[in-house]
Amino acid sequence: xxxxxxxxxxxxxxxxxxxxxxxxxxxxxxxxxxxxxxxxxxxxxxxxxxxxxxxxxxxxxxxxxxxxxxxxxxxxxxxxxxxxxxxxxxxxxxxxxxxxxxxxxxxxxxxxxxxxxxxxxxxxxxxxxxxxxxxxxxxxx
Amino acid sequence: xxxxxxxxxxxxxxxxxxxxxxxxxxxxxxxxxxxxxxxxxxxxxxxxxxxxxxxxxxxxxxxxxxxxxxxxxxxxxxxxxxxxxxxxxxxxxxxxxxxxxxxxxxxxxxxxxxxxxxxxxxxxxxxxxxxxxxxxxxxxxxxxxxxxxxxxxxxxxxxxxxxxxxxxxxxxxxxxxxxxxxxxxxxxxxxxxxxxxxxxxxxxxxxxxxxxxxxxxxxxxxxxxxxxxxxxxxxxxxxxxxxxxxxxxxxxxxxxxxxxxxxxxxxxxxxxxxxxxxxxxxxxxxxxxxxxxxxxxxxxxxxxxxxxxxxxxxxxxxxxxxxxxxxxxxxxxxxxxxxxxxxxxxxxxxxxxxxxxxxxxxxxxxxxxxxxxxxxxxxxxxxxxxxx
Numbered sequence: 001x002x003x004x005x006x007x008x009x010x011x012x013x014x015x016x017x018x019x020x021x022x023x024x025x026x027x028x029x030x031x032x033x034x035x036x037x038x039x040x041x042x043x044x045x046x047x048x049x050x051x052x053x054x055x056x057x058x059x060x061x062x063x064x065x066x067x068x069x070x071x072x073x074x075x076x077x078x079x080x081x082x083x084x085x086x087x088x089x090x091x092x093x094x095x096x097x098x099x100x101x102x103x104x105x106x107x108x109x110x111x112x113x114x115x116x117x118x119x120x121x122x123x124x125x126x127x128x129x130x131x132x133x134x135x136x137x138x139x140x141x
Numbered sequence: 142x143x144x145x146x147x148x149x150x151x152x153x154x155x156x157x158x159x160x161x162x163x164x165x166x167x168x169x170x171x172x173x174x175x176x177x178x179x180x181x182x183x184x185x186x187x188x189x190x191x192x193x194x195x196x197x198x199x200x201x202x203x204x205x206x207x208x209x210x211x212x213x214x215x216x217x218x219x220x221x222x223x224x225x226x227x228x229x230x231x232x233x234x235x236x237x238x239x240x241x242x243x244x245x246x247x248x249x250x251x252x253x254x255x256x257x258x259x260x261x262x263x264x265x266x267x268x269x270x271x272x273x274x275x276x277x278x279x280x281x282x283x284x285x286x287x288x289x290x291x292x293x294x295x296x297x298x299x300x301x302x303x304x305x306x307x308x309x310x311x312x313x314x315x316x317x318x319x320x321x322x323x324x325x326x327x328x329x330x331x332x333x334x335x336x337x338x339x340x341x342x343x344x345x346x347x348x349x350x351x352x353x354x355x356x357x358x359x360x361x362x363x364x365x366x367x368x369x370x371x372x373x374x375x376x377x378x379x380x381x382x383x384x385x386x387x388x389x390x391x392x393x394x395x396x397x398x399x400x401x402x403x404x405x406x407x408x409x410x411x412x413x414x415x416x417x418x419x420x421x422x423x424x425x426x427x428x429x430x431x432x433x434x435x436x437x438x439x440x441x442x443x444x445x446x447x448x449x450x451x452x453x454x455x456x457x458x459x460x461x462x463x464x465x466x467x468x469x470x471x472x473x474x475x476x477x478x479x480x481x482x483x484x485x486x487x488x489x490x491x492x493x494x495x496x497x498x499x500x501x502x503x504x505x506x507x508x509x510x511x512x513x514x515x516x517x518x519x520x521x522x523x524x525x526x527x528x529x
Contacts, residue, residue: 010280011282014266014280016275016276016277017276022276047393048276048277054394073398074291074294074398075345076283076287076294076344076345076346077344077345078282078344078345079341079342079343079344080284080343081265081282082282082283082284083265083266084265085266086282092282094281094287094344095291096291096295096392096393096398104393105277106277106281106283106291107281108281108282137281
């Protein structure tokens with residue numbers, strides 16, 4: 001499947017801080033891949049990246065690319081932006097999605113009527129490149 | 142009869158508003174006034190707890206409890222501590238003080254929290270950095286109402302209700318607020334459900350009137366050993382049960398978006414008190430947003446899942462009802478004092494239970510539950526109070 005790239009959504013003043021723990025996730029996203037941590041000891045797939053597996057506390061972790069398929073668990077449309085300088089226009093839907101492989105993540109759904117984003121909606125990952133990194137967002141599947 | 146663990150002896154409350162007063166001075170004024178209300182002097186106090194800076198008040202107040210101790214001339218304490226659990230700090234502070242009294246570490250603990258919640262337009266980005274994950278949540282630009290909205294909407298989806306049920310809580314709390322002399326929201330007059338639903342949309346299931354009112358405020362209370370209760374100037378209000386429940390640090394990691402640690406904290410507190418949620422006559426529930434009172438009534442077991450709205454619709458939570466909730470108007474209408482917000486529920490319960498309500502006095506207030514939590518419904522603390 002072709003990778004969808006988005007632009008103009010992130011606030012350049014409010015980007016993730018890249019470090020050795022999370023670099024793999026954000027660099028993969030710049031290349032159009034949704035990578036999460038997999039614990040090689042107990043097999044747990046987890047997001048967000050942490051130095052230890054949140055189930056067994058092993059530090060033996062690897063990056064695993066996921067399908068990018070996800071389901072919306074819940075959505076909240078933002079009409080009043082959280083800070084005045086935010087470049088993107090409101091309204092926009094913030095969601096918690098369940099990735100097909102298990103982990104949940106907070107993100108946004110783009111490319112559709114915000115009111116159409118409801119629980120159970122099938123979405124797939126899309127990527128916004130910001131400099132050397134990428135952010136994972138979602139679009140209708 | 143529940144066994145008293147510790148006893149509230151006196152209180153003070155800062156009138157909420159835009160006070161333009163130094164942060165430390167608000168604490169000192171609150172502390173002195175609470176001691177006076179308890180009929181106590183500085184030499185009677187052997188414990189001091191405050192709530193650490195939350196809204197970035199200033200790096201100079203990193204050692205706030207030491208500043209307060211020194212300013213008040215308290216030089217022989219068996220306990221001195223600053224706690225930080227967001228909105229749950231104040232009940233956590235009450236919990237620490239209670240355990241210190243139970244263990245004999247202290248006999249009288251002064252608990253104080255004054256604070257600020259700056260206008261959102263001035264602090265938006267900094268506020269968000271504090272309340273969500275800076276790398277995995279913040280860059281998607283959720284607001285605080287958005288994060289709460291995700292939880293509230295999840296709960297609505299689970300119980301099959303719409304946002305109009307939250308409006309019931311706003312309407313009921315405004316009835317309490319309009320009769321309260323220092324409630325910030327009183328001037329707006331009574332609300333209808335339609336008015337709340339028609340207010341401009343903010344995020345998720347929330348309009349403007351579903352959000353609490355940022356302000357400055359706070360206060361203090363004094364907690365003493367139950368064996369000193371006989372000499373107090375006011376009716377004794379005892380701490381009889383406490384519980385905590387912590388399920389997650391960031392919304393992303395919430396195991397079930399529609400359930401909270403209040404289930405555990407409530408069950409623990411009621412079990413220790415030896416009472417049933419059905420026995421409760423008064424509830425003060427931390428309500429940063431209008432969804433909380435309904436959710437928390439159910440999580441604490443005061444209503445069945447999906448049934449809290451019936452308590453509102455039958456008038457139980459309003460003035461004259463059988464289960465008054467947030468009787469000063471709550472954070473929604475009395476005011477949300479940020480760093481100090483969680484103390485307001487304790488202070489209002491205490492005022493009601495000693496027959497000293499500033500607004501409408503409830504008739505029967507012998508057994509109360511006070512509940513608060515920190516951050517995105519993360520750190521839950523429940524306290525059961527009994528008057529005798």
